[in-house]
Amino acid sequence: MSDEYSESSLPPVAIPAFSGPLDLLLHLIRINQVSITDIPMAEITEQYTAYLDAMRELDLDIASEYVALAAELIYIKSRMVLPRPPGAPEEDPRSELARRLLEYERYKKTAESFHEIDTLRAALWPRPETEVPKSEEGETLEVSLFDLIEVFRSVTDRYRLAHPPALEIRHLRFSVADKMFQLVERLEKSGQDLPLLEFLGEMAYRAEAVTAFLATLELIRLGVVRAFQAAAFKEIHIRRTETPFVAEQVRDTYR
């Protein structure tokens, strides 16, 4: 009998969906027509592991519980062949498994009946739930946990809408080269002097202002721009000089 269901002859398509390892074990017991209370452990274990192998071949996701039951089956089988320690009570190593299977089978049968009833009753149409306008006053309704969860969800949704993330923490990267281009372009386009404070004040972030300041210093060093002030403590202005601004060179040097 075991050959009939051995791994090689097992039709790979004939694997029904089992709701769990006990379901698979029950299926094997049924097709072998053996009793739950007297399971031929060797045959059933062999077939069980063959099923797991077949499932694995089909790339079915095998839950760990299936493997755990396979281990349990092998353990029970090994206990049956080992001699009982002297004085140990005479007990069938399979009894605990049989008890679990019988219990599981009961609920499985109930589930099948539930399915039948559910199908039959799906044909009965109740009146659809509609909003019956209620008087505002004195109305107390039973509030379920679901309603509370729903309220909480709507509150959090509303809160999220009303309060868009106030502070978005993002790592902003500013490059000195970009700021150098920005300043030169600005000066060339306007053809006028630019107050340094105005330029730096346009920067939205502290890091950006620092970068822009560094860019200004670099341009001064290269002689592309010149910083000056009309008198001591007067505003510092930036002016474009005659020195050419070599874009490629800047790009390569300052990233």
Added chain:
Amino acid sequence: MTETAVTESPETKEERPREKRPEKIQPALEALLFSSARPVSEKDLADVLEATREAVTAALAAIGSAAEQAGRGIRLEKAAGGWRLTTRPEFDALLRKYHEVTERSRLSLAALETLAIIAYRQPITIPEIQEVRGVNSAAVIKTLFEKRLITTSGRKPVVGTPFLYRTTSEFLIRFGLNTLDDLPKPEELAEDLAATIGDPLAAAEPLPSAVVSSLNDPQDDVEDGDDDEDFDDDDDGDDDEE
């Protein structure tokens, strides 16, 4: 819902004699049932109609049998401790065609298994359910919870204080049960309960002797010994008190 208001002022209510004649309240009763999506308890019906419970019961029986005899499109059923009207099963195809409904969402076998375990052993924790099923059931529990067929019922006073789960009145309605006591033994359920569906009044007294005797069946003492009392603890108690 309306019970609190009623119990607060029993004297003022009792001053007016309650209507005893079923035929007097029957049309109003019909209107109430017609307007209600969820089952209405006899107590609520009696209170709002200012009638006796006996009159309500008689009027309900009259409506039920009239619907049965006259070959009507609707039927009266008792579920979750109350009464409601539904369409007759033979018009399912017609209604689905008209309302353009293809299929109602089905419960998977895993979900039904889990539901059966909860129904018979409530209140029960997830680890206890998984012990019976031998497989992780968290996802299935979530589905049942979302479908409102189960709900939490406190926590078990053991290490970790896991949530206890029980079935809801939504479960009773869906499966046409009046109370959890109507849950038949698994062996009986297939043939008996399925057979009661066609009879609108059958749900009021389903399998009385069979269920009672099987509850005391010594063969089932492993799981059922302590569960039978649990069935009575359900919230439907409100509707059942006389």
